[in-house]
Amino acid sequence: MKTVLRLLATASAVAFASSAAMAAGELNIYNWGNYTSPEMIKKFEEKFDVKVNLDGYDSNEAMLAKVKAGDTGYDIVVPGDYMVKVMIGEGLLEEVKPNTMENFKNVDPKWVDVWWDPGRNYSVPYQWGTTSFTVDTAVYDGDIDTLALLFDPPEVLQGRINMLNDMNDVINAGLRYLGYGRCNGNQDELREVLALLSKAKPHWRTMDYAVIEKLTSKDVDISQSWNGAAMRARAQRPTLKYAYPKEGFTGWMDNVAVLKGAPNLENAKLFINFMMEPENAGLTSNFARYANGILGSDKFMEPEMLSAPEIVMPAGAPEPDFVTPCPQEVVDLYNKIWTQLKQ
Amino acid sequence: MSDREAQTALAAAIAQNRRNERLTRAWLLAPALTLILAISILPLAITVVYSFLTPGTYGGVTWEFSTDSYVQFLFQRDIFDDSLVFNSAYVSIFLRSIGLALGATLGALILGFPTAYFIATKPREQRNIWLFLITLPFWTNLLIRTYAMLLIIRDEGLINIMLMKAGIISSPLTILYTDTAVFIGLIYSFLPFMVLPIYASLEKLDFSLVEAGYDLYANRLKVLFHVIVPLAKPGIVAGCILVFIPGLGAYITPELLGGGKKLMIGNMIAMQFGASRNWPFGSAAALILMALVILVLLANALAARKGASRNG
Numbered sequence: 208m209k210t211v212l213r214l215l216a217t218a219s220a221v222a223f224a225s226s227a228a229m230a231a232g233e234l235n236i237y238n239w240g241n242y243t244s245p246e247m248i249k250k251f252e253e254k255f256d257v258k259v260n261l262d263g264y265d266s267n268e269a270m271l272a273k274v275k276a277g278d279t280g281y282d283i284v285v286p287g288d289y290m291v292k293v294m295i296g297e298g299l300l301e302e303v304k305p306n307t308m309e310n311f312k313n314v315d316p317k318w319v320d321v322w323w324d325p326g327r328n329y330s331v332p333y334q335w336g337t338t339s340f341t342v343d344t345a346v347y348d349g350d351i352d353t354l355a356l357l358f359d360p361p362e363v364l365q366g367r368i369n370m371l372n373d374m375n376d377v378i379n380a381g382l383r384y385l386g387y388g389r390c391n392g393n394q395d396e397l398r399e400v401l402a403l404l405s406k407a408k409p410h411w412r413t414m415d416y417a418v419i420e421k422l423t424s425k426d427v428d429i430s431q432s433w434n435g436a437a438m439r440a441r442a443q444r445p446t447l448k449y450a451y452p453k454e455g456f457t458g459w460m461d462n463v464a465v466l467k468g469a470p471n472l473e474n475a476k477l478f479i480n481f482m483m484e485p486e487n488a489g490l491t492s493n494f495a496r497y498a499n500g501i502l503g504s505d506k507f508m509e510p511e512m513l514s515a516p517e518i519v520m521p522a523g524a525p526e527p528d529f530v531t532p533c534p535q536e537v538v539d540l541y542n543k544i545w546t547q548l549k550q
Numbered sequence: 551m552s553d554r555e556a557q558t559a560l561a562a563a564i565a566q567n568r569r570n571e572r573l574t575r576a577w578l579l580a581p582a583l584t585l586i587l588a589i590s591i592l593p594l595a596i597t598v599v600y601s602f603l604t605p606g607t608y609g610g611v612t613w614e615f616s617t618d619s620y621v622q623f624l625f626q627r628d629i630f631d632d633s634l635v636f637n638s639a640y641v642s643i644f645l646r647s648i649g650l651a652l653g654a655t656l657g658a659l660i661l662g663f664p665t666a667y668f669i670a671t672k673p674r675e676q677r678n679i680w681l682f683l684i685t686l687p688f689w690t691n692l693l694i695r696t697y698a699m700l701l702i703i704r705d706e707g708l709i710n711i712m713l714m715k716a717g718i719i720s721s722p723l724t725i726l727y728t729d730t731a732v733f734i735g736l737i738y739s740f741l742p743f744m745v746l747p748i749y750a751s752l753e754k755l756d757f758s759l760v761e762a763g764y765d766l767y768a769n770r771l772k773v774l775f776h777v778i779v780p781l782a783k784p785g786i787v788a789g790c791i792l793v794f795i796p797g798l799g800a801y802i803t804p805e806l807l808g809g810g811k812k813l814m815i816g817n818m819i820a821m822q823f824g825a826s827r828n829w830p831f832g833s834a835a836a837l838i839l840m841a842l843v844i845l846v847l848l849a850n851a852l853a854a855r856k857g858a859s860r861n862g
Contacts, residue, residue, distance in 0.1 A: 268824040272609050293608055366724075372810045374825050413727050413809035425706055426726065535607055542826045543626065549813040550639040 232257045234474040237273075237281040239461070240265055242334075244494035247487050254481075257474050265416065266373075274299055274466065282469035283478055288460050289532040291330050292323040301465040303476055305331045310483035318460065318500040322531065330462035331483050332500030334435075334491060337520075337527045338376055339456035341418075341437035345446040346428040352524075354384040354452045356429060358407045365410045369421045369430035372414040374545045376431060376457065377404065379530060383454040390533035392540065401544045408548065422447060434517040435496035441517070449517045451524035458527025460500065601833035609827045619834035640818070640835070644842075647815040650729065650804075651797035654736035655744075658793045659786065661737065662744030666785070667778075669745075670752035681749070684742050692739060696806050699735055700726060703807075727809030735803040740796060744789035751785030752778075783857075787850060795843055815839055 240263035248259050264270040267290040286294055294300050305311055306327045318332045342351045347363050370377055379389055381400045418432045422440040437449040463482050465475040481487055488499040489507025498518055505513055601619050603611040626637040669680040687695055702708045703725040710722040725731050763773040801816035822832030
């Protein structure tokens with residue numbers, strides 16, 4: 208027994224000493240899963256002699272829940288637009304003033320005065336994209352630029368539809384199809400939305416985030432999708448086409464930010480500056496397949512990315528609609544609709 | 551020393567000894583009790599407390615007492631107007647989960663009993679090999695096994711391709727993303743939980759009783775239902791409980807094989823801690839689920855006691 212205790216004591220002392228020794232050069236990143244370029248991370252590690260630890264989440268809400276619980280040990284998070292605003296409001300982000308950093312000049316001016324972080328005092332662009340849907344044109348050869356394909360599908364697409372398993376994405380698409388505003392607390396309009404969704408649901412085969420897999424396995428022929436995912440799916444199923452529905456579609460931006468109380472604050476600041484360098488933003492885009500909001504990064508992007516129809520919007524397509532966070536009363540209403548829909 | 555004095559001294563010594571023993575026992579139990587308190591009672595207590603609080607704006611809780619979470623389970627203040635009306639949404643989610651879990655239990659029983667019987671009637675030295683084969687899938691993660699099942703039953707999966715190549719069907723059977731797929735997945739995942747306890751009962755079964763049954767002119771069915779099944783009952787009950795309870799709270803299987811169109815209890819609870827931002831309601835729903843499970847166990851214990859007193 209004594210020997211065991213001594214061994215344990217030694218082991219923990221060693222572990223403690225080694226973690227203390229490593230802490231000088233570490234950076235803990237908490238990013239969406241399958242979204243961080245390994246090449247870019249390697250470059251950062253070599254340039255600054257820092258060991259990067261990477262951990263993943265699958266939704267803004269999951270990340271928020273973990274961060275709110277406290278003591279995560281993470282330095283960097285990559286929240287979506289509305290989540291940046293929420294986290295600033297909740298005092299969860301460190302005001303690192305990226306706008307005073309050396310590489311800030313590379314940020315596309317159109318992404319500086321954004322509503323979620325005006326003037327960029329907390330965060331910098333990571334990737335941005337759109338949420339619409341993608342259709343196999345070999346299965347359906349009509350006009351694809353309308354949300355009717357999801358809510359009033361032609362016969363060939365009935366039972367072949369995947370919707371994102373996401374309350375906001377589904378309800379927002381419904382609101383657009385009916386021509387109503389986002390973050391809508393109007394009960395008559397929401398009643399119509401619920402009726403629309405309930406009528407369409409029997410035509411949907413699945414409601415799932417795994418868009419690429421659903422499409423490439425041919426489980427479905429049309430799926431609500433982010434543009435980068437649509438591009439990755441098209442690589443394996445070339446007849447897929449990303450739609451820009453005339454009723455409108457969601458735009459979003461994920462942003463790199465530093466958590467309040469980050470254990471490696473200086474390294475985190477280095478990383479923020481590093482992400483505004485065109486080459487590093489380009490590496491990230493090549494991996495995740497979205498645009499990035501850093502000027503001059505196209506030089507470092509694969510040529511295929513620069514002409515991809517998922518990234519270059521056609522003339523005449525509506526402007527992407529960046530949806531602001533909804534007040535709690537509206538979230539409560541959305542929850543009820545969602546639960547009714549999925550009961 | 552008189553006899554009486556000696557006796558008193560002895561009694562005192564015995565009492566002292568007992569006290570010491572009790573103290574030692576308390577000390578020896580302390581680590582285990584602390585651990586149980588920390589990992590089982592404490593989280594449960596937090597869940598109970600949270601279920602009576604008010605949801606925080608972006609997740610978490612506000613320290614304000616409220617029974618809303620329990621009211622919300624059965625009633626809703628409004629989906630659109632402000633009256634308190636009965637709401638069947640959560641009840642129907644629970645009922646569907648219970649139905650699927652019951653179906654899976656029945657399916658596992660129908661498949662599991664003959665399997666257990668087959669193994670129990672093999673020569674002793676072969677039994678371990680069969681048992682090994684039954685437990686083999688447990689060496690792999692449940693997520694991986696469920697995913698493998700998805701590959702087998704999907705439209706362009708193994709089953710459909712074989713049936714189509716054989717010319718039995720011309721277009722693929724739609725199995726994946728239906729309740730059938732969830733059934734198949736649940737039965738597959740939990741079958742060993744059914745086979746093992748039934749096997750344990752059957753292994754102890756005295757087969758001379760079966761022979762006696764035949765000697766008394768019982769046919770095979772009669773022997774099965776009047777001799778074998780009653781003797782295997784403890785194993786059958788244990789197996790059913792072991793399949794039903796995890797089936798009720800299953801999360802991965804309905805999520806992957808069901809296609810996510812309908813909520814099950816597990817998914818509904820998970821949602822409250824994510825997009826719905828309602829931790830108190832999630833806690834309350836988890837506790838209601840637990841209460842259901844305890845009810846099932848209680849009913850079973852009562853039935854067992856009744857059975858025991860009848861037989862004894």
